[in-house]
Amino acid sequence: MEYKDYYKVLGVARTANADEIKRTYRKLARRYHPDVSKEPQAEEKFKEVQEAYEVLRDPEKRAAYDQLGAQWKAGEQFRPPPDWGKGYEFSFGGGGEDAEGFSDFFANLFGARTPFGRTGGAPFRRRGGDRHARIEIDLEDSYHGAERTIRLQNPEVTADGHVALREKEVRVTIPAGVAEGQQIRLRGQGESAAANGAAGDLYLEIGIRPHPLFQLEGRDVVVTLPVAPWEAALGASVEAPTLGGPVEMKIPSGARSGQRLRLKGRGLPGQPPGDEFVVLKLVLPPGESPRARALYEQMQRDLAFDPRAELKRQPGYRGASDATRKET
Amino acid sequence: MCPQDKVEVELLDETACVSAGELCRLCSADFASLVEMVDWGLLEAEGKRPQEWRFSARALRRAQTALRLQADLGVNLAGAALIVELLDERGALARRLAQLEALLQE
Numbered sequence: 001m002e003y004k005d006y007y008k009v010l011g012v013a014r015t016a017n018a019d020e021i022k023r024t025y026r027k028l029a030r031r032y033h034p035d036v037s038k039e040p041q042a043e044e045k046f047k048e049v050q051e052a053y054e055v056l057r058d059p060e061k062r063a064a065y066d067q068l069g070a071q072w073k074a075g076e077q078f079r080p081p082p083d084w085g086k087g088y089e090f091s092f093g094g095g096g097e098d099a100e101g102f103s104d105f106f107a108n109l110f111g112a113r114t115p116f117g118r119t120g121g122a123p124f125r126r127r128g129g130d131r132h133a134r135i136e137i138d139l140e141d142s143y144h145g146a147e148r149t150i151r152l153q154n155p156e157v158t159a160d161g162h163v164a165l166r167e168k169e170v171r172v173t174i175p176a177g178v179a180e181g182q183q184i185r186l187r188g189q190g191e192s193a194a195a196n197g198a199a200g201d202l203y204l205e206i207g208i209r210p211h212p213l214f215q216l217e218g219r220d221v222v223v224t225l226p227v228a229p230w231e232a233a234l235g236a237s238v239e240a241p242t243l244g245g246p247v248e249m250k251i252p253s254g255a256r257s258g259q260r261l262r263l264k265g266r267g268l269p270g271q272p273p274g275d276e277f278v279v280l281k282l283v284l285p286p287g288e289s290p291r292a293r294a295l296y297e298q299m300q301r302d303l304a305f306d307p308r309a310e311l312k313r314q315p316g317y318r319g320a321s322d323a324t325r326k327e328t
Numbered sequence: 329m330c331p332q333d334k335v336e337v338e339l340l341d342e343t344a345c346v347s348a349g350e351l352c353r354l355c356s357a358d359f360a361s362l363v364e365m366v367d368w369g370l371l372e373a374e375g376k377r378p379q380e381w382r383f384s385a386r387a388l389r390r391a392q393t394a395l396r397l398q399a400d401l402g403v404n405l406a407g408a409a410l411i412v413e414l415l416d417e418r419g420a421l422a423r424r425l426a427q428l429e430a431l432l433q434e
Binding site: 015026029030033036046050084127129130132170171172173174175177178179180181182183184185186187188189203205214215217222224228235270271 | 385393
């Protein structure tokens with residue numbers, strides 16, 4: 001296993017006092033808390049910081065850790081000395097209770113949150129703690145449902161009495177219709193319980209990666225559909241993309257750019273399923289060719305159309321003084 | 329590494345609904361904390377009396393987040409409730425911003 005330099009993780013000197021360690025921990029915990037932080041790998045950093053603080057805040061654990069000596073470098077291969085822990089009795093309580101996912105290094109030196117790692121005086125817990133993680137999926141996975149393999153680490157006692165983190169893979173079926181921010185619960189995949197209690201659960205929070213065509217609003221999806229001016233003016237039947245494949249939809253006559261049309265039940269599946277909203281975007285045909293120019297010129301001549309008529313009616317159109325004059 | 333296990337999965341969407349007792353069990357929280365969370369407006373309960381309370385999956389997520397913030401950062405419940413509120417608001421704004429940016433790129 002690799003040596004962990006807890007002083008380096010917190011960024012404090014080996015001589016730092018308890019107050020300094022607490023202050024630094026609080027600052028880093030706020031910065032990397034996975035519920036709050038936008039930093040990359042915030043969760044890993046938060047766990048590292050928690051693990052370091054778990055050792056350095058406890059005078060007994062800190063003293064034992066300091067006894068290993070300052071000659072070790074972070075990441076260096078490490079085995080605890082044979083007389084490790086002699087004269088100390090580590091008790092797990094307070095922050096340690098909630099410290100999940102600590103490293104092999106920690107588990108070997110101080111025990112883990114397992115029935116085996118606890119020593120006298122540890123509170124008895126009937127049910128194992130829950131674990132939380134985030135998983136990113138594509139929108140298509142949410143629409144069709146998907147299978148994902150998740151790697152979990154569980155502390156276990158080895159034949160020689162040490163605690164090691166054992167990796168296991170679980171296959172998870174992501175149910176169709178899962179929306180951004182929702183959780184799925186995997187019963188019994190959290191931490192093991194003390195004695196014969198049930199294991200905790202694993203909660204996976206779903207994140208959905210941005211999609212090139214569709215945006216999500218809860219279970220509804222939004223897509224921008226380009227339309228020609230005559231399709232909007234006269235009405236038309238056009239093809240629109242949906243998560244289940246393209247469908248024919250009717251554009252009503254007199255449609256406007258930016259108008260939202262609803263395709264009922266074409267969003268993410270569920271009870272009830274979401275809808276798809278098609279936002280119309282008027283696209284003008286290029287006017288470079290002689291034929292196109294002629295048609296544009298004909299429209300200019302024959303249609304009495306002022307696109308800024310509404311704008312001109314607004315107070316303030318002729319400048320700030322105009323609006324003030326009207327008010328007084 | 330041991331072979332893959334297939335595990336039971338439960339989707340906690342808006343149709344998922346839990347009682348006060350179940351929510352306490354899921355959050356490893358006591359009933360008094362739950363009442364306090366409702367008092368602070370962190371959780372919205374359906375039903376008049378606590379015995380009739382029903383909570384949505386959203387409430388479960390908010391309660392779990394608040395309890396983690398309390399345990400990890402040492403904030404009190406009022407502070408945790410405020411942070412959860414602001415986090416939800418930040419999430420909604422980030423999603424809206426992403427949508428508008430996508431529209432601008434088109």
